[in-house]
Amino acid sequence: MAKKNNVVETTGESNENAIALRETDGLSQGQIIRKRFFRHKPAVASLIGLIFITIFVFSASGIHLGTDKAPITIPGWWQYTITDIPDTNFCATSVGCPNWQHPFGQDPIGRDYFALVMRGAEQSIMVMLIVGLIGGLFGTVIGAVSGYFRGWVDAVLMRFTDFIITIPSIIIGAVIGFKFGNLGVVALAVYLGLFSWTGLARLVRGEFLSLREREFVDAARVAGASNFRIIFKHILPNAMGVIIVSVTLMLAGAILLETALSYLGFGVQAPDVSLGSLISEYQDSFTVSPWLFYWPGILIIAIALCVNFIGDGLRDAFDPRQRRRITRKDLAKKAGE
Amino acid sequence: MTITNEVILKVENYNVEFWVDGVWYPAAIDMNYEVHAGEVLAIVGESGSGKSSSSMGLMSLLAANARTSGSVKVKGTEMLGANNNLLRKFRGKEVAYIFQEPMTALNPVYTVGFQIIETLRTHFNMGPADARARAIELLALVEIPNPELSVDKYPHQLSGGQRQRAMIAQSLACDPALLIADEPTTALDVTVQAEIIELMRNLKDKLNSAVLLITHDMGVVADLADRILVMKDGLTVEQGTADQIFHRPSHPYTQQLLAAVPKLGSNAERVLETGTSAQPVLKLENLVIEYPKRGRIPAFTAVKDFNLEIYPGEIVGLVGESGSGKTTVGRAAIGLIPAKSGSIQIVGKEIAGASPKELRGIRRNTGIVFQDPASSLNPRLPIGESIGEPIFLAGIAKGAELDHMVEELLAQVELPRSYRNRYPHELSGGQRQRVGIARALALTPDLLIADEPTSALDVSVQARFLELLLDLQGKLKFACLFISHDLAVVDILAHRIAVMQNGELVEQGTSSQILKNPQHPYTQKLLAAVPVPDPDLQRARREAKAAGK
Numbered sequence: 001m002a003k004k005n006n007v008v009e010t011t012g013e014s015n016e017n018a019i020a021l022r023e024t025d026g027l028s029q030g031q032i033i034r035k036r037f038f039r040h041k042p043a044v045a046s047l048i049g050l051i052f053i054t055i056f057v058f059s060a061s062g063i064h065l066g067t068d069k070a071p072i073t074i075p076g077w078w079q080y081t082i083t084d085i086p087d088t089n090f091c092a093t094s095v096g097c098p099n100w101q102h103p104f105g106q107d108p109i110g111r112d113y114f115a116l117v118m119r120g121a122e123q124s125i126m127v128m129l130i131v132g133l134i135g136g137l138f139g140t141v142i143g144a145v146s147g148y149f150r151g152w153v154d155a156v157l158m159r160f161t162d163f164i165i166t167i168p169s170i171i172i173g174a175v176i177g178f179k180f181g182n183l184g185v186v187a188l189a190v191y192l193g194l195f196s197w198t199g200l201a202r203l204v205r206g207e208f209l210s211l212r213e214r215e216f217v218d219a220a221r222v223a224g225a226s227n228f229r230i231i232f233k234h235i236l237p238n239a240m241g242v243i244i245v246s247v248t249l250m251l252a253g254a255i256l257l258e259t260a261l262s263y264l265g266f267g268v269q270a271p272d273v274s275l276g277s278l279i280s281e282y283q284d285s286f287t288v289s290p291w292l293f294y295w296p297g298i299l300i301i302a303i304a305l306c307v308n309f310i311g312d313g314l315r316d317a318f319d320p321r322q323r324r325r326i327t328r329k330d331l332a333k334k335a336g337e
Numbered sequence: 338m339t340i341t342n343e344v345i346l347k348v349e350n351y352n353v354e355f356w357v358d359g360v361w362y363p364a365a366i367d368m369n370y371e372v373h374a375g376e377v378l379a380i381v382g383e384s385g386s387g388k389s390s391s392s393m394g395l396m397s398l399l400a401a402n403a404r405t406s407g408s409v410k411v412k413g414t415e416m417l418g419a420n421n422n423l424l425r426k427f428r429g430k431e432v433a434y435i436f437q438e439p440m441t442a443l444n445p446v447y448t449v450g451f452q453i454i455e456t457l458r459t460h461f462n463m464g465p466a467d468a469r470a471r472a473i474e475l476l477a478l479v480e481i482p483n484p485e486l487s488v489d490k491y492p493h494q495l496s497g498g499q500r501q502r503a504m505i506a507q508s509l510a511c512d513p514a515l516l517i518a519d520e521p522t523t524a525l526d527v528t529v530q531a532e533i534i535e536l537m538r539n540l541k542d543k544l545n546s547a548v549l550l551i552t553h554d555m556g557v558v559a560d561l562a563d564r565i566l567v568m569k570d571g572l573t574v575e576q577g578t579a580d581q582i583f584h585r586p587s588h589p590y591t592q593q594l595l596a597a598v599p600k601l602g603s604n605a606e607r608v609l610e611t612g613t614s615a616q617p618v619l620k621l622e623n624l625v626i627e628y629p630k631r632g633r634i635p636a637f638t639a640v641k642d643f644n645l646e647i648y649p650g651e652i653v654g655l656v657g658e659s660g661s662g663k664t665t666v667g668r669a670a671i672g673l674i675p676a677k678s679g680s681i682q683i684v685g686k687e688i689a690g691a692s693p694k695e696l697r698g699i700r701r702n703t704g705i706v707f708q709d710p711a712s713s714l715n716p717r718l719p720i721g722e723s724i725g726e727p728i729f730l731a732g733i734a735k736g737a738e739l740d741h742m743v744e745e746l747l748a749q750v751e752l753p754r755s756y757r758n759r760y761p762h763e764l765s766g767g768q769r770q771r772v773g774i775a776r777a778l779a780l781t782p783d784l785l786i787a788d789e790p791t792s793a794l795d796v797s798v799q800a801r802f803l804e805l806l807l808d809l810q811g812k813l814k815f816a817c818l819f820i821s822h823d824l825a826v827v828d829i830l831a832h833r834i835a836v837m838q839n840g841e842l843v844e845q846g847t848s849s850q851i852l853k854n855p856q857h858p859y860t861q862k863l864l865a866a867v868p869v870p871d872p873d874l875q876r877a878r879r880e881a882k883a884a885g886k
Binding site for chain 2: 029
């Protein structure tokens, strides 16, 4: 018995030593943030979920790029495409309810709904990623540069931002759609990205204006840091909370904007679909064929939730002050000791 | 002294605890004290000793994660566990607070008068015109110039000292029986501090209020307190009259606390070994610095025609009130603020008009320690990276070699190696300032600029910090421009002292010349305003001053 105790104690001690030794290894900002992010369980679960959804969706429907005239297509593993019209399956209450042949059911003209939803999700995920990337990048860089340098750089960039804000993006989008026809989802996403960065730029600029006066910026300058390094290494991590919250909202908004523009003829055109267009098209069939409404809705919710949780996890990881909240379980554990 | 027998505040078996991460942490343990009318009780201790939280807890003003127990009686009425109505009646009317930071304690969007009138009209049945008249009367009482005009001024239009006076006027609005002053002079300059202390003493005698003074400044305590209570880690260490505590402290902690207080003029003169024949490390000639005009605010000349030389291995103290331009000089010396005219030379190289690239080269020879360690360290960067950054950017080392150098620097400032992965908020103020020094010394500079590095620290932490700085200076032999408003601190460190007023250098000389035989009236005034941590000496000085008037 005593022997056993000894063994346990020595391993416990060596573990502690290992922890102490590891702690003295210098960790960079990036390493610490990564470690903190992976400790945030909902965020990691959401990241895995989003990756899974993306792979599943893209592999099921295949990859479709290019325009109508010059399509680049890699077929997916699902047996039907969005233009196939297989035999309609009848059931007791309605037409085209889900069965083994068509797990998500069929739409009123008999198209396989699984194929449609997968195709729609593919389009929407693509829009979200591209809008997030372009909008986030433009907004952050333009806001950071104008807030950091101030003076005429700020004046020029902010007037440019005002100019972009005044352009009615929906109308211009409709005109482009009318003039050039369907340019595909990538062109639409890029277009949306080019118009959605303005709010973010304003917010980032405000953060930078206040952060650049802090003494740690002077300290970095004295240490010999270049402007580029001060902006991206020193100030940007401090502005991360604002950026992440704003970008997550932007992504949610992008799905709706995409639907609106598609409706006006720019972007996703019938017979092609997106999650937004599926919902708006079938919102009246809720009482007779509710699956037409459920599946795209569930996917939008799942994607938006994943993005929000990942954003939350990133924000927490960048904020060193964030501590784990005390849960009732911790208290119970404490009381038990 | 007019100590009557009426007990205003009686505290018995009083405990304050905070719920943090699943554990109740005690902030004050089993406190017992009384305050009589017309008496000043000073609670002394380092930050974190529980002096502020215990006094906030008296009127249930603590955060939601705190709990109190025991008994607190104000004029015989139990305050702990009292309902909100009763508490509200007592707050402001019977018990008034004066806070540390007048800028944050006064609401910036209302006029000073509005805030006083609000207090008055909450507690008394008073018409607006009467309340306004009373507010003006109160402002006159606290000696604010032109009370009829000042009543309509916003807090930002008043100076720091005037703001603190307005704050006091507000707390006196209802003739409180007990005044709780939480570090009332910490944010103020010595000369302003002297005025506020004077004011508080006069008011206390005039109104016969009881005063609970919370401070870490032994000089202020010596000047005001009748009785003293020393706190450490929530425990009452010692309690007694001012005379007892200052002359016959019985507890070792009290003795240690008193020993840590820097005493002016008691230090041996520090003589520069290398002499002044070598090339100066920092040479400022006819330096003029102007903040350019912005909109309707005209250009402001912060530094006028400034001349100063610092030789290798020398520490020069730069002293002056806030707004005198001393920080501006320090920042200009390292090229953070451009000079309008004149020359700044570091080891013979001209900074004024240097290109950014040249500046980067010159800055390798310099380091700077900032005033507020909370703001000067990037909150999102682990401190190991903050310290290593100058070395990395200078291209001296990276990877494992850099790690090693960072560890050495941490050891040099007596911090454990394992701290390198911590974020600044996980360190105490003193530790953060050590990190600041480690970063400033990373490139073994010839010149260190220290901008009020100890103003945010406790006396005992300050004493340890100054020791460390002297020790490092002895080893590394860097020259140092030490900017401070605290003459006693400068006295410990400096070979020479320069005194600044309104952007001009009014006097400079060796430490003993300045401190023992000041020539300029401003220097004399500055020296006279420093409170001496000895009640008898302070009383004698006070009487001498009163007789001089």
